[in-house]
Amino acid sequence: MTDCGQPGCGGRIEDGFCTVCGIAPPAGGSGATPARAASSLSVSVSSRSTRTGSTRSSRSSRSSRRGRLGAGLVEVPPVPYRDPATAVMANPEVVERKRYCSSCNEPVGRGKDGQPGRTEGFCRKCGTGFSFSPKLVAGDLVAGQYEVLGCLAHGGLGWIYLARDHNVNDRWVVLKGLLDTGDDDAMAAAIAERQFLAQVEHPNIVRIYNFVQHPDPRTGGQVDYIVMEYVGGQSLKELRAAEGPDGKLAPLPLGQAIAYALEVLPALGYLHSLDLLYCDFKPDNVIQSEEQLKLIDLGAVRRIDDEDSASYKTDGYCAPELEDDGPSVGSDLYTVARTLAVLTFNFDYTGVHRASLPDAADEPVLARNPSFHQLLRRATDRDPNRRFGSAQEMVEQLTGVLREVLAAEDGQPRPGLSPLFSQERRVFGADTGDWPAAPRPGEVAAALPVHQVDTDDPAAGFLATSAAGRPAEVIAALTASGLSTVEVSLRLARAQIENGDQEGAAASLRALSAEDPDDWRVSWYLGFDALACGDAGRARAAFGTVYQLLPGEAAPKLALAATEECAGNLADAARHYEVVWRTDHAHVSAAFGLARVRLGRRDLAGAVAALESVPASSSHYVAARVAAVLARVRDRTAGELTVADLSSAGQQLAELDLDAAQREWVTVDVLTAAQSWVQANQSAPPPQERVLGCALTDRAVRRGLERACRALARLSDSRAERIRLIDLANSVRPVTLV
Structure with missing residues (x-):
């Protein structure tokens, strides 16, 4: 054995993998070579699963929809199919450190005084018999149909064998037997597995072909075998241990790891829909073959209401409540989140962080991707009731997180419709008349998305047809309906908020x-x-709670951004606005908000870039371009203004298709800024650039301002406004002799 080379890991390399972090040593490094084909088959072979008692199970889950690998958002490198003929072990044996009594978990079969340990015998502590010797050898014909070629690996419940099915075109199959035929729990698990697997048919779950028996050469008793599909490829554990471009072991790219989880979660959701729990999910138990992912080793699967059978778990992946409460949908999803963590960053997941996650400050991938961190935290919450309630719910949030991760990596938006929220009801903070003033809190509340009505609510149809209109009218309609459902109460609370009835809304909520x-x-x-x-602190706490529960949704981040902006916390506001806008350009409020807070932080270039990134297809494209013009000239001191800013503002304004009044008002803004620059630089010779056709001289700019004010006066319908504009024109006109 040698020390693990991973930073901060105190484990030892045994059998090709570290005993703590589970990672293989770098190529050419010290440490034993892993057994061949350890994960090119339908079984878990690397992390030892232990059994726990069980007292109860938890809630079930609705079925999940299956999507493409990575929701069609990320390209995952294919893994070549592995020829099964190359996978047979030359010397099949269970290393001594993995030999434990199946009854009391005491080490058995260990060597002493330089002598190797026995592969068969009895536990000294409880007397239970053990056998780690293969029960099948090359050439054995099982059930008159399956010719054994040899051992592939040793899994949690026994040896795995490669065979040919002579009755079906000599196809490759895998035979899985028991860990120990003398173990009652193992036998019961195998029998239960047979019953469960007869129901299972999912493209991401290994197929079961048959159930057969063959005599044990030691005792003559019949041993049960499951005949399974051969899956040639690599397990996620093997992929996690591959070398990176720099020749060092590196975590998987975050997008790729999330893609794996998104592919396997529907398989778990499918099992949950059959009232089955997987119980022992980990990187060892998922194989990628070419472009397909397969969930393998169903030996730990149990019924959701099974309170008596022994369950299997793997330290570092299993939920902390398993010992006392038994497995549940929540504990299955916990293992998926732990697997995601193990695949994407290095941490002591079997030691210090056996039931926790590192702080974001200590793990760069979490610091760079706060929504991913929030998702892991929710899925691994110590309270099972605060985790995701179903595989589908986790898929929905993880998909949103993936969109966010990919957009951050390459700057390309990854839009997607939310299953939980509407679009923004209106764009807030886009009024160029008082740009770049922050929106009022009430304006934000009236513009933010609202939740999608649950179609299973008895009043869903009524709300779809009768709950629109002014807030007072909605309140009257809901009150008169006599309906009392959750959705009616939520709609009433929203109408009360919009109607200014905070006391009534508080009571409803x-x-x-x-x-x-x-x-x-x-x-x-x-x-x-x-x-x-106007209570930013309370709003921040409420929206923060929603973000923690729904980390893949844009709406809570948009709400947090606006809340922080209203409170004057520009750095936090910019961070949230940027995530929302970068991921999905449908949230135009985020572009205007990002520009405002960047201006507040003296980042003119960043503000203009945000506004100019609003696509031409948006109905707010022109408003964003006008705001970009104003950002260059409005509320800026003469010392901050540059000729390039003035020239760019004038050129962009000239290119915009505006109505006459709006064009002249923006012209006044641009030329007023130009006048300030001229007055501050009177001693210098005027530059060659012209702004809206005006040379940068006091006389020329004044002439331009005068023309714009008189044009506005002609367009005005108000006598008082016309007089004001004419007076303004007279005040800015250049001094003449006539």
């Missing part, structure tokens, strides 16, 4: 919270109420 304290929709509208009251 308190009642909803008493029924379901964990309903994120209540927190969402508590944030609306706080914003409408």
Whole structure:
């Protein structure tokens, strides 16, 4: 054995992998060579699974939809199919450090005084028999149909064999037997597995062909074998241990790891829909072959209401409540999140962080991707009831996180419709009349997305047809309907907030919270109420709760950004606005918000870039370009203004298709800034550039301002406004002799 070379890891290299971090040593380094084909088959072989007692199970899950690898968002490198003929082990044996009693978990079969340990015998502590010798050898014909070629690996419940099916075109198959035929729990697990697997048919779950028996050469008793599909490729554990471009072992790219999780979660959701729990998910148990992913080793699968059978777990991946409460949908999803963490960064997941995650400050991938960090935190919450309630719910949020991750990597938006929120009801902060003033909190609350109505709610149809209009009208309609459902109460609370009835809204939301304290929709509208009251601290807390629960959604980040802007926390506002806008250009409020806070932080170039990134297809394209013009000239001191700013503003304004009045008003802004620059630089010779046709001299700029003011006076319908504009024109006109 040698020390693991991973930074901060105190493990030892045994059997080709570290005993702590589970990572293989670099190529050419010290340490034993891993057994061949350890994961090119339908079984878990590397991390030892241990059994736990069980007392109860938890809630079930609705079925999940299956999508393309990575939701069609990320390209995952294919893994070549592995020829099964090259996978047979030359010397099949279970290394001594992996030999444990199946009954009491005491080490067995260990060597002493330089002598190797026995592969068969009895546990000294409890007397249970053990056998780690293969029960099948090359040439054995099982059930008169399956010719054994040899051992592939040793998994959690026994040896795995490669065979040919002579009845079906000599196709390759895998035979999986028991760890020990004398172990009652193992036998029961195998029998249960047979019953469960007869129901399972999913493209991302290994196929089961048959169940057969063959005599044990030691005892003559019949041993049960499961005949499974051969899956040739590499496990996620092997892929995680591959070398990076620099020749060092590196975590998988975050997008690729998320793609794997998105592909396998629907398989778990499918099992949950059959009231089955997988129980022992980990990188060893997922194989990629070419462009397909397969969930393998169903030996730990159990029924969701099974309170008696022994369950299997792997330290570092299993949920902390397994010992006392048994497995559940929440504990299955916990293992997926732990697997994601292990695949994407290095940490002591079997030691210091056996039931926790590193802080973002200590792990760069978490610091760079806060939404991914939030997703892991929710999925691994110590309270199972605060985790995701189903595989589909986790898929929805993880897909949103993936869009965000990929957009951050290459700067290209990854838009997607939310299953939980509407689009923005209106764009806030886009009024160029008072640009770049921050929007009012009430304006933000009236513009933010609202939750999608649950179509299973009895009042969903009524709300779709009768709950629109002014807030007072909506309140009257809901009250008169006599309906009392969750969706009606939520719609009533929103209408009360919009109508200024904070006391009534608070009462409605308190009642909803008493029924379901964990309903994120209540927190969402508590944030609306706080914003409408101008209470940024309370709004931040409410929207922050929604973000923690729904890290893949844009709406909570947009709400947090606006709240921080209203509170004057420009750095935090910029961070949230940037994530929302970079990921999805449908949230135009984020572009205007990002530009405003960048201007507030004296980042003119960044503000203009945000506004000019609003696509031409947007109905707010012109408003964004006008705002970009104003950003260059409005609220800037003469010392800050440059000729390039003035020239760019004039050129961009000339290219815009504006109505006459708006064009002249913006012209006044641009030329007023030009006048300030001229007055501050009177001693210098005028530059060659012209702004809106005016030379940068006091006389020329004044002439331009006068023309714009008189044009506005002619366009005005108000006598008082015409007089004001004419007076302004007279005040700026250059002095003449006539």
